[in-house]
Amino acid sequence: DAKTTQPPSMDCAEGRAANLPCNHSTISGNEYVYWYRQIHSQGPQYIIHGLKNNETNEMASLIITEDRKSSTLILPHATLRDTAVYYCIVRVGDAGNMLTFGGGTRLMVKP
Amino acid sequence: SAVISQKPSRDICQRGTSLTIQCQVDSQVTMMFWYRQQPGQSLTLIATANQGSEATYESGFVIDKFPISRPNLTFSTLTVSNMSPEDSSIYLCSVPIRNNYNEQFFGPGTRLTVL
Numbered sequence: 001d002a003k004t005t006q007p008p009s010m011d012c013a014e015g016r017a018a019n020l021p022c023n024h025s026t027i028s029g030n031e032y033v034y035w036y037r038q039i040h041s042q043g044p045q046y047i048i049h050g051l052k053n054n055e056t057n058e059m060a061s062l063i064i065t066e067d068r069k070s071s072t073l074i075l076p077h078a079t080l081r082d083t084a085v086y087y088c089i090v091r092v093g094d095a096g097n098m099l100t101f102g103g104g105t106r107l108m109v110k111p
Numbered sequence: 112s113a114v115i116s117q118k119p120s121r122d123i124c125q126r127g128t129s130l131t132i133q134c135q136v137d138s139q140v141t142m143m144f145w146y147r148q149q150p151g152q153s154l155t156l157i158a159t160a161n162q163g164s165e166a167t168y169e170s171g172f173v174i175d176k177f178p179i180s181r182p183n184l185t186f187s188t189l190t191v192s193n194m195s196p197e198d199s200s201i202y203l204c205s206v207p208i209r210n211n212y213n214e215q216f217f218g219p220g221t222r223l224t225v226l
Contacts, residue, residue: 045217046212046215049213094209095208097207098156099154
């Protein structure tokens, strides 16, 4: 799986949009970009994934650059409960393929 | 989706002893993954457990230290053998669900402290 690079930490004010960047310059054509988050003392939780088009669901939006070498996860209105470590992972799409976790970004949402 | 439970949720153990961690899933799954998360670190895959075959271990993990059982499609155990303080970690199981999102669902984890 391709390697990802994320900033180690970010702060965001409650109610504002949180924009979490991820670089994946060695991504290959059949690899998807997945985002998971881990709230303290819990197992990781799936957020969203995409191949090349932008995606949106009830939790977040995913913006993937045209060359697919980077992406941004957007939490449109961050709440205190969004404080977590966010992991950007690239892998071939089948669920049976393991997830390789990098360092992630520790997002702190502040009141 | 999948509901995953793990037992115990946490334990404090003496060095040299062994602990078996259970993972129960509410549906039948072919593959189960076991991860380790050392304090302040990210998750590292220990092994993949398939029902009916030997587990496949990642580099740096061996069967003698982390034996795995997979007796049926809803259950697995991971044993941490001959423990040392360096084994203090959170151990998590996860299962892949081939839905529209090809997600992996994670259990709540077992927090192990070795004294």
